[in-house]
Amino acid sequence: MKFKKKTTMIISLALGATLFATTALAEVNTKDGYEQLKDTLKYTAESFSSRLNNYTITQYIEIKDNENVIYSQNLVQKYDIKNGVCEHSGDDFDQVNGNTQSYYYKDKNCDISYDSYQQIYNENDYAKPDNTPVYTNPFKDDTTIDIEKIADAAVGNLKDSLVVEQKTDGNKEISGSFSEAQIPSIINAFASYAVKRSTTTYSNTASNGNTVEINNVETSLISKDIFIKNVNGKMETDKNGLIKDASGTGTISGKDKDNKEHNLTFKLSVKIIDVNSTVVKKPDLTEKKVQKNDVGKSGRINTIISNIGKYIGQYKSDIVMDKDGKFQKIGEKIIDITSIDNKNIEGTYHEEYKKGYEQYKTNYIDSKFIGQIDENGSAKIDILDTEGNKHSGRISILTDQNGRIYFNMDKDEYPKDVVSIGAFDKIFK
Numbered sequence: 001m002k003f004k005k006k007t008t009m010i011i012s013l014a015l016g017a018t019l020f021a022t023t024a025l026a027e028v029n030t031k032d033g034y035e036q037l038k039d040t041l042k043y044t045a046e047s048f049s050s051r052l053n054n055y056t057i058t059q060y061i062e063i064k065d066n067e068n069v070i071y072s073q074n075l076v077q078k079y080d081i082k083n084g085v086c087e088h089s090g091d092d093f094d095q096v097n098g099n100t101q102s103y104y105y106k107d108k109n110c111d112i113s114y115d116s117y118q119q120i121y122n123e124n125d126y127a128k129p130d131n132t133p134v135y136t137n138p139f140k141d142d143t144t145i146d147i148e149k150i151a152d153a154a155v156g157n158l159k160d161s162l163v164v165e166q167k168t169d170g171n172k173e174i175s176g177s178f179s180e181a182q183i184p185s186i187i188n189a190f191a192s193y194a195v196k197r198s199t200t201t202y203s204n205t206a207s208n209g210n211t212v213e214i215n216n217v218e219t220s221l222i223s224k225d226i227f228i229k230n231v232n233g234k235m236e237t238d239k240n241g242l243i244k245d246a247s248g249t250g251t252i253s254g255k256d257k258d259n260k261e262h263n264l265t266f267k268l269s270v271k272i273i274d275v276n277s278t279v280v281k282k283p284d285l286t287e288k289k290v291q292k293n294d295v296g297k298s299g300r301i302n303t304i305i306s307n308i309g310k311y312i313g314q315y316k317s318d319i320v321m322d323k324d325g326k327f328q329k330i331g332e333k334i335i336d337i338t339s340i341d342n343k344n345i346e347g348t349y350h351e352e353y354k355k356g357y358e359q360y361k362t363n364y365i366d367s368k369f370i371g372q373i374d375e376n377g378s379a380k381i382d383i384l385d386t387e388g389n390k391h392s393g394r395i396s397i398l399t400d401q402n403g404r405i406y407f408n409m410d411k412d413e414y415p416k417d418v419v420s421i422g423a424f425d426k427i428f429k
Helices: 009-023 033-052 142-161 185-196
Strands: 005-009 054-065 068-079 085-094 096-106 111-117 120-126 160-167 173-177 200-205 211-217 223-239 243-255 259-271 290-293 301-304 313-323 326-340 346-353 368-374 378-384 390-396 403-409 418-420 425-427
Touching: 009 068, 033 243, 185 223, 313 403, 326 403, 346 378, 368 390
Parallel strands: 120 290
Antiparallel strands: 005 200, 054 068, 054 259, 068 085, 085 096, 096 111, 111 120, 160 173, 173 223, 200 211, 223 243, 243 259, 290 301, 313 326, 313 418, 313 425, 326 346, 346 368, 368 378, 378 390, 390 403, 403 425
């Protein structure tokens, strides 16, 4: 799925700290209780992937630095397992991008994602149905199995600080509160390592499918004397052992490079609602800005642009020579796209040289080309030169969508000291 990505270890640490509070819970002084809790987590994950027809997961994450919110996410995830449909919608906040929105929808025939930076919906229509499950059980992943082993070793005597309440309706509430003195040194060591290495990469998925990194921000506000001050958590399950809601908070303390103290406070809340009554509908994008793409049988995207005619016109690129220890412009190459739709493209290629450099002209100097646009958003073209010889090349019009195209001959006839540039910029009159 194409989401706006925020890969950050500090957020992972927040999830880890609060999840630790809600998953490392067990009956007092009994290993059976801990194993029972793990069974509940595994039962819930398996129910998400196979036992339940549909459900909704709501999730809220918040990170504060000395009471100032530096990151938050409010996410609603709807799953229709029976019909292979899901929908995710979120409101995010961070100090670089401010408030942004995320959206993702998928069924067997298409997927839709929202690019909040360009404010456009990207819709990929599949050539054949995609029966990939919309939710997979994480406990069947090898990485999760390794994490479980680490958790088993790290929990230690923290099980002694847990309270389990069996309710009359069959539900169960499990809660725990852990102070600084109770946190094992191995967990503090991990916290220190994770925070010191924490960075956030803010990225944007452009409308042509390329990921464009727009900023790198160091979010490691604390770099020394790092330790976990407290972790608190609570989880409630129904009579069948399915998790209904879970919440947790935690605080990590430390100092920055200027010896200023920071308290990073994490908050996580997860609820499972509308079990077997969730309805997931394909969004109505009638009044929205949409870019539609075809996903061919190969899985590659063939972009469909509703106003593709904007690419009709002339484009130019410099012809450059490496002479006397510097680059000198000796002429120009001109592409004229005369006809284009989402399947075919036609045009002409022309070369113009400064006086005294005419000897560098090629047989392509006045050529015609024709091609079919493929699933990559470019076209393999046939080129007919001035002597009637047929050549081949490639033209790409969907790489930047900012008035630039790329045009290259498969066989370059320029001498070694002449630089042939493949990028052509649109000529605006």
